[in-house]
Amino acid sequence: MNARDFAGARHYLASGTIPGLPDRHFIDGGWVPPAAGNRMESFDPGRAAPFASFAAGRAEDVDLAVEAASRAMRGRWRDMAPPERGRLLVRVAELIRERVARLALVECVDSGKTLGEAAGDVETAARYFDYYGGAADKLQGDYFPLGRDTMSFSLREPVGVTAHIVPWNYPISTFSRSVAPALAAGCTAVVKPAETTPLSALMMAELIAEAGAPPGVCNVVTGTGPQAGAPLSGHPGIHHVTFTGSVATGVGVMQAAAPNIASVTLELGGKSPLIALADCDLDAAVEGALWAIFANAGQICSAGSRLVVERAIHGAFLERLVARAQALRVGHGLRANDFGAVNSDLHLARIAAHVEGARARGREILTGGRTLLDAEEGNGWFYAPTIIDALPADDPCVQEEIFGPVLAVQVVEDAEQALAAANGTRYGLMAGIYTRDITRALRLARDIDAGQVTINEYWAGGICVPFGGTRASGFGREKGLEGLSAYLRTKSIVARV
Ligand code: NAD
Numbered sequence: 001m002n003a004r005d006f007a008g009a010r011h012y013l014a015s016g017t018i019p020g021l022p023d024r025h026f027i028d029g030g031w032v033p034p035a036a037g038n039r040m041e042s043f044d045p046g047r048a049a050p051f052a053s054f055a056a057g058r059a060e061d062v063d064l065a066v067e068a069a070s071r072a073m074r075g076r077w078r079d080m081a082p083p084e085r086g087r088l089l090v091r092v093a094e095l096i097r098e099r100v101a102r103l104a105l106v107e108c109v110d111s112g113k114t115l116g117e118a119a120g121d122v123e124t125a126a127r128y129f130d131y132y133g134g135a136a137d138k139l140q141g142d143y144f145p146l147g148r149d150t151m152s153f154s155l156r157e158p159v160g161v162t163a164h165i166v167p168w169n170y171p172i173s174t175f176s177r178s179v180a181p182a183l184a185a186g187c188t189a190v191v192k193p194a195e196t197t198p199l200s201a202l203m204m205a206e207l208i209a210e211a212g213a214p215p216g217v218c219n220v221v222t223g224t225g226p227q228a229g230a231p232l233s234g235h236p237g238i239h240h241v242t243f244t245g246s247v248a249t250g251v252g253v254m255q256a257a258a259p260n261i262a263s264v265t266l267e268l269g270g271k272s273p274l275i276a277l278a279d280c281d282l283d284a285a286v287e288g289a290l291w292a293i294f295a296n297a298g299q300i301c302s303a304g305s306r307l308v309v310e311r312a313i314h315g316a317f318l319e320r321l322v323a324r325a326q327a328l329r330v331g332h333g334l335r336a337n338d339f340g341a342v343n344s345d346l347h348l349a350r351i352a353a354h355v356e357g358a359r360a361r362g363r364e365i366l367t368g369g370r371t372l373l374d375a376e377e378g379n380g381w382f383y384a385p386t387i388i389d390a391l392p393a394d395d396p397c398v399q400e401e402i403f404g405p406v407l408a409v410q411v412v413e414d415a416e417q418a419l420a421a422a423n424g425t426r427y428g429l430m431a432g433i434y435t436r437d438i439t440r441a442l443r444l445a446r447d448i449d450a451g452q453v454t455i456n457e458y459w460a461g462g463i464c465v466p467f468g469g470t471r472a473s474g475f476g477r478e479k480g481l482e483g484l485s486a487y488l489r490t491k492s493i494v495a496r497v
Contacts, residue, residue, distance in 0.1 A: 008105045009115065009334045016044075016135065018106060018326075021052045022202035025061055025222060028068035029215025035060035040223070042198060042325055045341035045381045046111030046332035046374055048055045052110070053128075057105040057223030059231035062190070065139040065219040066237040069161045069188040071213040072216030078158065078186055080329030082137035089184055091211040096126040099207070103200060105334075107172055110197045112381065114333040125176035125204070127463050130351045131146045132184035134483060139185065144492070152494040156204050158186035159263070159489050160239030163232045164199065165225075165253065167245045168194035168343045169299040169403075175201050176241040177463075177478050179218060183208075185487035190238070191220045192229045194342050198222040225249060226313075226325050236260050240486055241413030243267065244301075247472050264478030267301065268469060269401040270429030273422040274304035274458055277415060278312040280434035282457065289407070292432060294328060297342050298405035301473075302430040304458050306398060307409045314411050318389060321407075322367045331374045341374075341381045342404055351404035355386055358397050364389040367407070393424050401427070415440055422448050428470030432458035451477070 010016055012080040023039075024031040038056035043049060055061070077085075096103065100122045108118040141154035162182045166174045171193055179189050193201035198220075205220040221228050229249075233241050234256035243253040244267040254264050274292050276285045292304025309317050333340035342348050350372060355369050368386030373379055386406045391398050412418045417434075422431050428450045433441045435456075445453040451468045454460040461467075468477040476486055 003416045008101060012105065012109060013334055016047070016049065016051055018051065018109065021199060022206065023052070023054055025055050025057060025065065025423055026202050026205035026209075026220045027061070027065045028219065029209050032061070032064065035057070035064070040195060042110055044107070044109045045336070045343055046109070046346065047377050048379045048381055052199060054202075054222045054495050057192075057221040057228035061221050061223070062228060062231040064169045065190045065221045066161060066232075066235050066318045068219055069190050070237050072188045072214055073158075075216075076214045077188060079288065082139065085184065085186065086133045086136030086213045089136060092208050093126040093129035093133065095207045095211055096122060096129065098261055099168040103172065103203060106203065107197075107200050108333040108340075109200050111168060111287040112333060112343050113169060114337055114340045116336075117296055117340070118333065121170055121173045124173040124463065128173070128176035128180040131463055132180040132484070134182075135481065138181070139484065139488060141490070146471065146494070149497060150494060151497055152492065155491045156488045159487055160187060161237055162187045162189050162487060163235070164189055164191040165229050165233060165240045165241065165245065165261070166191060166193045166226070166244045168197040169296060169301070171197040172204065174244050175204055177483070178244075178453035179204070181478075181484045182242075182487045183483055186403065187240070187487045188216060190219045191218070191222065191233060192232050193222060195222070195224045215416060216449065217350075229253075230256060231258055232248075234260070238262050240264070241242060241476070242476075242486065246285065250474060253371060263486065265468075266474035266475070266476065267478065268472060268474035269403070269427060270301050270303070270469065270473050271306060271399065271401050271425045271427045272302055272304055272430040272432070272450070273306040273308045274432040275312065275422060275434065276307065276309045276317060277418065277435040277440065278310040279436045280313070281456070282313065282316060282320070283437065285434035286317060286324060288432065288434060288458040289317075289321055290324045293407040294325065294405050295459075297340055299343060299384070299403055302452075304432055305406070305408060306421075307407055308412055309409065309420050310418070311411050313328055318366060318387070318409065322387060325367050325387060328385055329383065329418070330372055330382055332377060333378065335376070339385065339405070342383055343381075345381055347404070348383060351383050351406060352403055354397060354400070354402045354404075355406060356460075358388050358395070361395070363391060363395070363397070371456040393421060401426050415444065419444055419447055429473035430454070
């Protein structure tokens with residue numbers, strides 16, 4: 001990011017304001033005030049202070065948005081030639097890159113993450129629009145051989161109006177992960193961002209319209225889950241719901257969608273293991289484990305929140321990892337720190353309660369285990385990078401998703417025990433393996449019950465690699481070409497000739 005970008009950051013730090021932020025719903029190509037007139041505040045977690053206000057949407061607002069998306073579905077969007085739709089999505093990517101400074105600033109302040117992380121998320125958002133823009137004119141069907149007197153082929157059609165319910169940890173990239181393939185497939189979208197991070201979704205909807213999308217193609221209704229998310233997930237005008245969030249809410253979303261026979265993608269939580277076997281490259285594994293749990297202050301569904309380490313290297317591994325964790329610079333995301341605030345006071349209290357529970361059970365907290373304040377602000381919702389050692393398999397810190405910077409360590413004797421530990425929770429989102437023995441790594445990768453497994457680099461991958469969960473982590477796949485399938489349905493045509 002260049003010096004001009006930091007001017008925006010300096011202005012915010014001096015004034016506590018960002019001029020020109022969106023404050024209404026984006027429906028049918030324009031800004032629409034909430035029908036009932038209610039508003040909410042968005043907070044800067046790094047300062048524990050409000051900096052923006054937005055519309056608190058209700059069922060009436062959702063109705064308007066779904067009607068607009070339905071009209072757009074029947075209109076020019078459905079009939080737009082796929083290459084034109086693809087070019088439009090690539091134009092969205094260009095506009096995102098042109099606006100990276102402002103988008104990253106808003107995302108950083110709204111979520112609490114660091115400016116570097118926010119800028120990375122904005123680039124990821126642009127890549128989703130590039131990738132799915134390129135796919136828009138390649139959604140071809142198939143031909144089925146039935147003999148000379150019959151011609152049979154399939155069309156791949158958009159499923160219709162899609163709902164996207166987004167959490168607060170990666171607001172702009174999660175928005176783009178599902179909206180870009182939905183639009184590429186020819187669907188229209190109604191998005192409900194999290195109530196603690198509503199701003200980047202509104203900015204994205206405006207930007208998609210600016211790129212040339214007809215009114216109603218992408219709509220955003222802001223507000224709480226119960227008041228705006230629930231009417232959206234149960235709306236009879238919705239044909240598919242992509243939900244990213246907690247297990248409990250995901251169950252409710254699936255129940256709400258059921259009477260409408262709407263299909264559902266559920267991207268839920270995780271308790272993913274990073275397995276460090278005794279023969280691993282210790283430096284690489286320690287660095288991998290550090291960022292597996294402390295990137296985005298641990299608020300990642302696929303965070304490596306359990307370290308499953310072989311006893312032979314347990315002491316050396318933890319000594320290095322604790323030193324690295326203690327060296328992380330914690331503070332406001334705009335001040336070039338490594339590690340920002342957690343997203344809300346409520347979430348901070350939840351994280352603290354998990355760790356207090358471990359303390360009460362007599363567990364060994366090697367580092368962290370307390371809340372912090374930003375040194376310059378004297379405020380903010382920060383939780384120290386925390387490592388809890390040698391936990392038994394049934395400890396709540398091993399079994400429950402904390403969704404914060406808290407690493408649960410499990411010590412095992414060998415690869416077989418590591419596999420049992422890896423599969424020992426109800427979740428199946430991700431696993432990382434560090435070993436120099438590729439055969440052992442591949443056997444573990446085969447036997448671990450998770451949607452994705454990485455070897456010798458925890459965050460290895462990219463937007464072309466399908467992503468999703470097994471068991472309580474959900475179902476359906478996003479990213480990659482497979483990420484388009486939720487938004488397409490096949491129509492078979494058979495003709496007697
Ligand atoms: P959450 O379930 O509380 O909220 C997620 C979204 O659902 C928000 O927009 C919220 O307003 C909305 N919502 C809440 N109640 C609703 C209802 N009754 N009906 C419809 N929508 C409703 O989750 P959260 O605390 O915001 O996010 C953290 C969770 O998300 C963690 O469990 C994390 O693992 C998960 N997550 C999963 C992925 C993934 O890709 N698998 C990615 C990020 C986060």
